[in-house]
Amino acid sequence: MTGSRPRLTALAAALAAAIGAGSARAGDGGDAPLFDRREIIVPAKAAEVVRIDNLLGRIQIRGVARPGEIHIVAEKRASTPEALGRLRVHYTAFESGEVVIDARVELGGRERSLPLAGSGVDLIVDVPPDVAVEAKTFGGDVSASGLRAGAKLETTGGRIGVSDVHGGVVTRQLRGGQRVAAVEGDVDLDGVEGEMDLRNLAGGRVDARMVDGSIRAEDLRSGLVRLVTTTGQIVLLGVIRPGSHYDLRSYAGNVRIIPTGDTAFELRARSATPIDTDVPLRASRRDGDWLRAEYVNRRSPPTRGRPALVELSSVLGVVSIQIQPRTSPAELR
Amino acid sequence: MAGACKVFATERLSAFVDGELSANETAAVRAHAATCEHCTTAIADLRALVVNASALGEPEPPPTLWASIEGALDRAPRWSWLSIGNWRPFSVGALAGAAAVALLMFALPALHRSGSRLPAAPPGAEAVATASTAIDPLLNEAEAEFAEAAAAYERSIAKLRALLEREEARWSPHERSRMAERLARLDDSIARSRELARRTPGDSAGNEQLFAAYQQKIAFLAAAVHRGGEAGEWDKLGAHGR
Numbered sequence: 097m098t099g100s101r102p103r104l105t106a107l108a109a110a111l112a113a114a115i116g117a118g119s120a121r122a123g124d125g126g127d128a129p130l131f132d133r134r135e136i137i138v139p140a141k142a143a144e145v146v147r148i149d150n151l152l153g154r155i156q157i158r159g160v161a162r163p164g165e166i167h168i169v170a171e172k173r174a175s176t177p178e179a180l181g182r183l184r185v186h187y188t189a190f191e192s193g194e195v196v197i198d199a200r201v202e203l204g205g206r207e208r209s210l211p212l213a214g215s216g217v218d219l220i221v222d223v224p225p226d227v228a229v230e231a232k233t234f235g236g237d238v239s240a241s242g243l244r245a246g247a248k249l250e251t252t253g254g255r256i257g258v259s260d261v262h263g264g265v266v267t268r269q270l271r272g273g274q275r276v277a278a279v280e281g282d283v284d285l286d287g288v289e290g291e292m293d294l295r296n297l298a299g300g301r302v303d304a305r306m307v308d309g310s311i312r313a314e315d316l317r318s319g320l321v322r323l324v325t326t327t328g329q330i331v332l333l334g335v336i337r338p339g340s341h342y343d344l345r346s347y348a349g350n351v352r353i354i355p356t357g358d359t360a361f362e363l364r365a366r367s368a369t370p371i372d373t374d375v376p377l378r379a380s381r382r383d384g385d386w387l388r389a390e391y392v393n394r395r396s397p398p399t400r401g402r403p404a405l406v407e408l409s410s411v412l413g414v415v416s417i418q419i420q421p422r423t424s425p426a427e428l429r
Numbered sequence: 430m431a432g433a434c435k436v437f438a439t440e441r442l443s444a445f446v447d448g449e450l451s452a453n454e455t456a457a458v459r460a461h462a463a464t465c466e467h468c469t470t471a472i473a474d475l476r477a478l479v480v481n482a483s484a485l486g487e488p489e490p491p492p493t494l495w496a497s498i499e500g501a502l503d504r505a506p507r508w509s510w511l512s513i514g515n516w517r518p519f520s521v522g523a524l525a526g527a528a529a530v531a532l533l534m535f536a537l538p539a540l541h542r543s544g545s546r547l548p549a550a551p552p553g554a555e556a557v558a559t560a561s562t563a564i565d566p567l568l569n570e571a572e573a574e575f576a577e578a579a580a581a582y583e584r585s586i587a588k589l590r591a592l593l594e595r596e597e598a599r600w601s602p603h604e605r606s607r608m609a610e611r612l613a614r615l616d617d618s619i620a621r622s623r624e625l626a627r628r629t630p631g632d633s634a635g636n637e638q639l640f641a642a643y644q645q646k647i648a649f650l651a652a653a654v655h656r657g658g659e660a661g662e663w664d665k666l667g668a669h670g671r
Contacts, residue, residue: 147452201567209633211574235574252578271581288585307651308585326651347654
């Protein structure tokens with residue numbers, strides 16, 4: 097890669113409307129933060145991808161705008177008018193179909209993209225559903241919903257939220273936790289600290305990696321499900337789908353699956369203690385540290401083609417398979 | 430120093446230093462620099478150039494400036510009038526002027542009220558501006574955020590290191606030695622990136638490179654811990670761990 101930037105020659109980028117602008121203090125006290133709210137609608141007829149870079153605060157992206165328009169709300173906060181005046185939001189549209197929205201702070205005569213804590217800018221960006229979105233924050237939350245061309249979200253310390261998205265979803269995070277729900281597309285999630293909560297995912301694959309935190313997944317309908325954490329627990333609830341491959345691994349935490357259907361599956365499991373299961377396993381045999389077995393419920397429908405492969409591994413924890421939850425739903429979280 | 434690297438041209442590295450690349454390009458340069466000594470050194474040199482230039486009474490544009498400006502003008506949106514008020518061609522950043530052409534700013538009512546529109550930095554003002562940022566509360570906020578994130582990375586590394594020690598006890602001296610060698614290389618990358626970030630307070634690109642180095646070590650340690658549970662498997666890890 098040589099890093100050549102897409103041609104920047106202009107796409108019509110106009111300030112179509114500026115509404116509801118104004119600034120005010122949050123409270124009566126002189127020390128209360130100052131707020132400024134700006135709302136604009138910009139034309140973006142040729143927009144294919146929207147990149148939002150806001151290290152100064154939060155980003156909320158909604159795929160609800162009319163085709164050809166991007167609606168931006170920028171809420172700025174600072175303790176003094178001088179500091180408020182140094183927070184900027186830029187919008188740039190390129191002929192390539194790329195739209196860039198970024199927030200900066202003026203420091204020493206130069207605008208920079210820097211994380212701020214007490215001061216900052218929060219962005220709410222409504223885009224047409226069919227544009228791809230990439231967004232990055234530092235300490236602020238980042239969320240995306242209603243998109244139909246996928247999303248890539250990155251944050252250092254904010255929470256990540258994804259819901260109702262078609263297309264691939266990619267996340268990168270240091271800490272803060274992730275909730276990803278109702279995605280029809282491949283999912284690739286990566287986090288260092290925090291909890292992951294995955295629900296109702298239906299792409300070709302789900303790949304979720306966490307270092308120091310737990311992963312709870314429910315209703316995953318992908319052909320390949322790979323959930324890996326180093327120190328946390330893994331819980332998977334839902335129907336095991338014929339032909340799918342489930343690979344759940346924790347080094348130090350427990351790994352538990354709670355199948356809600358009767359699908360037969362092949363099991364490979366490794367655990368620090370004997371596998372804790374209340375389902376009947378047959379053809380059990382040891383293969384080094386691994387237990388190999390088959391699960392065939394009396395009510396299991398005849399399997400056509402390849403059965404599901406379920407691999408469960410915990411080096412220091414317990415692997416368990418439950419048909420019916422023995423604990424309340426709240427305890428499963 | 431490693432031999433010359435042709436993956437990124439100097440102009441792109443300069444744009445990286447100035448924070449003028451797109452998010453994708455920035456990530457690509459950062460990822461590459463984490464493993465390329467030549468580019469890491471080149472980036473350090475470019476940063477030093479910017480810092481040194483800002484301390485001069487009449488800063489000279491860096492050799493890549495005109496090529497970058499020409500390139501930027503060629504790429505500039507037709508609607509560049511929208512940002513003309515913000516164009517400061519010889520500001521502290523080597524390429525700040527070139528990139529500002531493409532920017533549209535949402536002006537603040539507070540700015541208009543107070544009449545405190547920021548003037549273009551005159552030649553020679555950079556040294557003063559740099560000095561003033563040292564006590565700027567917003568810069569302090571940024572540095573605190575960077576420090577907090579670095580501490581979080583360090584905590585995760587310490588946890589993983591403790592887990593890995595448990596596995597290492599089962600390894601041969603040769604395996605332990607090779608692991609130590611790899612970790613030393615990753616630590617060296619972190620140390621170099623930390624030094625680069627430390628040189629310029631509020632340097633986003635420098636801190637991003639530092640965080641990329643942390644991420645690389647975390648990925649490697651996590652993969653080594655998992656594979657260490659499968660005796661001797663860690664040695665099959667690639668350069669990026671996972």
